[in-house]
Amino acid sequence: MFRFKVLHKDKKTNARVGEIVTPHGVIRTPAFVPVGTQATVKSLTPEELDTLGVQLFFVNTYHMYLRPGIEVIEKLGGLHKFMGWKGPVITDSGGFQVFSLGAKKSDDGVEFRSHWDGTSHVFTPEKSIEIQKKLGADIILAFDDCTPYPVTHGQARRSLSRTHAWATRSLDAHLSFRPKSRNPEGKTWIPGQARDDKTNYQALYGSIQGSVYEDLRKESAEFIGAMDFDGIAIGGVAVGESKKEMVDVLDWVGPILPDKKPRHLLGVGEIDDIFALVERGIDTFDCVQPTRLARMGKLMGKPAIDITKKQYARDLTPIEGGFSRAYLHHLFRVHELLGYRLATIHNLHFVHRLVDDIRESITKGSFLELKDEWI
């Protein structure tokens, strides 16, 4: 099962409120998506994530492929069961990670070396889809060719052709995939069901690339938007481009993309970004920023603060969860694990409440007013 419905449209911008229905539950959009790179959102249990309002759990295919390995997760009943997370899960194609490892590309796929042990591996569109089917996320992504930044127009053009060829191969693989494996309880493997299964269907999003070039981004939006994907992922906007360039990309592709498909933005989620991307019709967006900042002691808020600074040593102001800034300052100063955890809870709570407010403001017609308050 996969269904997307727009429930409210903002009158002054392209912001929209909707819901994505998946086999593991409903995602109310716009939705922030925390990244659980290695099948865990740093230090938190699935129960805590649920309490914080997390609706969709992002896991990196590349990391799962290397450790614990796809066959392990498959044997254990898929990602949901492995992590103990009952809600929706999204996996990426693995492309972004392998390209950043200085991989050897060809039209067929990518050869790369494990960052753990240097062993050599190959990802192709078919392989990426097969892996993602076995991991069993509710939403999976087409394998794409990620360009570095900056890149010339010529290079970006050649890369985009490959991305589009791989989109076709990813979609073919998705539609023809019939899993042979069975889960440990002997039942038919649920997440890997093919498209005609109404109940357990995994959604496949196509990926838009094109670097910072208007003609390429528009061409990509046309091409991917016209294909039989369940949703659209916009990639390559968080690899070095400025905020201005992200906004340009979204302004170029927004009008071209089909309204009825959900749009995911990969790797973006600072506060001003969130308003800018929601304003341009993005429905879900993943970002490591809130959890990464937390581990550095940076607490999101208005204003954001650096809890490691001396001025918080005696500050009784509570952080999210009720502990004092002074206690959190102490935990960071003496390098205690609880510090990273409390800061992570604080930041995830913050960003989820912000997106809750944004959702409500769109419904009420006051999105731009809320944006003005924040930016």
Next chain:
Amino acid sequence: MFRFKVLHKDKKTNARVGEIVTPHGVIRTPAFVPVGTQATVKSLTPEELDTLGVQLFFVNTYHMYLRPGIEVIEKLGGLHKFMGWKGPVITDSGGFQVFSLGAKKSDDGVEFRSHWDGTSHVFTPEKSIEIQKKLGADIILAFDDCTPYPVTHGQARRSLSRTHAWATRSLDAHLSFRPKSRNPEGKTWIPGQARDDKTNYQALYGSIQGSVYEDLRKESAEFIGAMDFDGIAIGGVAVGESKKEMVDVLDWVGPILPDKKPRHLLGVGEIDDIFALVERGIDTFDCVQPTRLARMGKLMGKPAIDITKKQYARDLTPIEGGFSRAYLHHLFRVHELLGYRLATIHNLHFVHRLVDDIRESITKGSFLELKDEWI
């Protein structure tokens, strides 16, 4: 308020079930006491500790003194409020840590260097009590002279004389201490009330030393046992002695100590130790072992297992909390914080349920049968 009552005595051994009433709640004994060295039990929140059955929270005075500093905790309303822990707290005298730093001793006290920045500091019995009054634990310990292991009889004798002199000075400081400080709400500082305050009295335990020498241990038990302490702490049994020597020390001092005072054993808590010390009349005992083992991936149980071993990569057996061994194995293999946390929960759950069972077995008269099952 401080009160100790023995509720049941085992007929065949010296094991006993009792309760210690403190200003922050009742401790049912025998009780395992996890160590929150730096005002946190590694990675867990006070709420989780409470759920796991933790009754008494052990904090190291030396660590608090250096970071965040006593005046900070005093200003923030004491240790309980600082950590967000509502139950009983015990602090040590700081002696054990400063002696292990190669401190310069005299009859007056100990000069030592901070392990953080090398700055020089002095602890005396009066200073240790003052610090502990300001930290505001429910139970505090007399400052004692900790001997290294092994040590000659002559050295142990001289050290014991000092311990006894310092016990007298600690008790005097305790009885005469009147806090001048007020907490941030402007109320009278509660934990630092003097002995005649029936409501908020902090209990002081005297410390027994004497290394592995029978005559010295017995002399120390006589001396400390006869003083006006609220309880007895037995120190120096976990600094290199064998299990046989711990048992000997407890057999020597047990019959001498007054029955009506609670007995705390410092730094011991492996499974066979727990049965041995409870059998010899110990009421509370602190130990870093369950939390330290957890961070190494060693899960307590029958049998104990090393979750980092390859054989658990596909093992669906649940650990405490419901996650699979396979998931925990993965988290350790990729060095994820959640792994240390789940293992810590597992071990603390294990040791608390074991001590629950021991308590019940004493009440039912089946303590030795339970011991036989385990040892």
